[in-house]
Amino acid sequence: MKAVVYERYGPPEVLRLADVDRPRPTGDQVLVEVRAVSVNASDWEGLRGRPAYARLGGLRRPRARILGSDLAGRVEAVGPQVTRFRPGDEVFGDNLALKGGFAQYACAREKALAVKPAGMSFEEAAALPQAGVIALQGIRTKGRVQAGQRVLVNGAGGGAGSFAVQLAALAGAHVTGVDNAGKLDFVRSLGADEVIDYARTDFTRTGERYDLILDLSAHRSAFAYRRALVPGGRYLYVGGSVPTLLQVLFVGPVIGGRAGRKVRMLVVQPNPTDLLTVARLCLDGTIRTVIDRRYPLSEVPEALRHLGEGRAKGKLVVTLD
Numbered sequence: 406m407k408a409v410v411y412e413r414y415g416p417p418e419v420l421r422l423a424d425v426d427r428p429r430p431t432g433d434q435v436l437v438e439v440r441a442v443s444v445n446a447s448d449w450e451g452l453r454g455r456p457a458y459a460r461l462g463g464l465r466r467p468r469a470r471i472l473g474s475d476l477a478g479r480v481e482a483v484g485p486q487v488t489r490f491r492p493g494d495e496v497f498g499d500n501l502a503l504k505g506g507f508a509q510y511a512c513a514r515e516k517a518l519a520v521k522p523a524g525m526s527f528e529e530a531a532a533l534p535q536a537g538v539i540a541l542q543g544i545r546t547k548g549r550v551q552a553g554q555r556v557l558v559n560g561a562g563g564g565a566g567s568f569a570v571q572l573a574a575l576a577g578a579h580v581t582g583v584d585n586a587g588k589l590d591f592v593r594s595l596g597a598d599e600v601i602d603y604a605r606t607d608f609t610r611t612g613e614r615y616d617l618i619l620d621l622s623a624h625r626s627a628f629a630y631r632r633a634l635v636p637g638g639r640y641l642y643v644g645g646s647v648p649t650l651l652q653v654l655f656v657g658p659v660i661g662g663r664a665g666r667k668v669r670m671l672v673v674q675p676n677p678t679d680l681l682t683v684a685r686l687c688l689d690g691t692i693r694t695v696i697d698r699r700y701p702l703s704e705v706p707e708a709l710r711h712l713g714e715g716r717a718k719g720k721l722v723v724t725l726d
């Protein structure tokens with residue numbers, strides 16, 4: 406089968422299209438014929454080996470030779486322990502644990518997959534899993550956002566951010582979206598009431614305070630984030646620098662003070678229930694999936710470069726015939 410592989414961390418040039426063996430599903434694995442796979446910041450990080458947490462799956466060299474987590478396709482075969490799927494089923498999910506989606510076939514754990522809703526295209530289904538579930542768990546599940554609350558989404562114009570802004574606006578929150586200047590009109594179009602250009606303004610120093618900060622690109626100190634919270638407010642680290650992550654993990658729990666501010670990491674739990682919740686919201690038109698660009702499998706390096714250079718608005722999707 407055709408796959409986009411890499412043997413060392415580096416720029417998109419280290420990727421190449423190759424013929425490799427088709428994987429075989431074992432245990433609870435499902436072999437999926439991939440019809441569409443979306444590109445996430447986690448793929449970019451896994452390609453570069455940066456931040457350092459991207460090397461958890463191989464310190465010096467990547468253990469998984471094929472990136473690509475968010476896939477949608479048709480079940481080709483199942484392992485002996487699989488009970489929920491059979492060949493021919495149309496599925497989608499976040500395969501972050503095994504990856505391998507930038508290929509004609511990929512193995513995914515059964516628990517990572519859901520049945521793709523009939524009215525949804527493979528492309529749209531592939532755009533949802535990681536970004537949609539991060540947004541849902543950040544905005545809705547881990548302490549529900551209330552109408553009138555002030556919510557700031559840092560990284561609002563990217564994959565997860567574009568869903569998070571819409572979900573927060575849907576909850577009736579006053580939403581501030583932070584991203585680069587080129588994405589701010591887009592962020593407004595998603596429902597943000599206010600926008601901030603991260604290159605010009607440090608949102609932790611404006612004097613504004615928020616009930617929830619969902620941070621998809623965290624690079625400041627835990628103390629700066631606490632400063633930007635109202636009493637009882639929550640800051641959630643999703644992705645960003647390792648020093649910030651370590652501060653959030655080790656200092657975060659003790660700096661909340663009597664005012665009950667919480668500075669924490671959001672550990673996203675991919676699961677079919679949340680995935681289908683987001684899918685239903687998209688299907689009934691409550692929120693929308695924004696697919697910025699589509700690429701063939703051979704252009705995965707270009708797709709990753711587009712994302713890495715900060716030009717993607719919403720999602721990038723790779724489609725396979």
Ligand SMILES: NC(=O)c1ccc[n+]([C@@H]2O[C@H](COP(=O)([O-])OP(=O)(O)OC[C@H]3O[C@@H](n4cnc5c(N)ncnc54)[C@H](OP(=O)(O)O)[C@@H]3O)[C@@H](O)[C@H]2O)c1
Pocket residue numbers: 445446447450535536539559560561562563564565566583584585588603621622624642643644645671672673674712713714715716717719
């Ligand atoms: N916590 C968990 O369990 C978990 C699970 C899965 C994924 N993740 C992480 O989630 C993160 C976000 O994913 P994603 O797919 O939404 O990423 P994405 O599509 O790349 O979006 C990130 C957005 O942040 C913007 N940005 C970059 N630097 C910024 C800054 N200094 N201030 C504000 N915004 C900035 C980017 O804009 P530019 O275009 O200007 O760069 C981009 O629009 C990744 O780091 C990923 O590893 C976490």
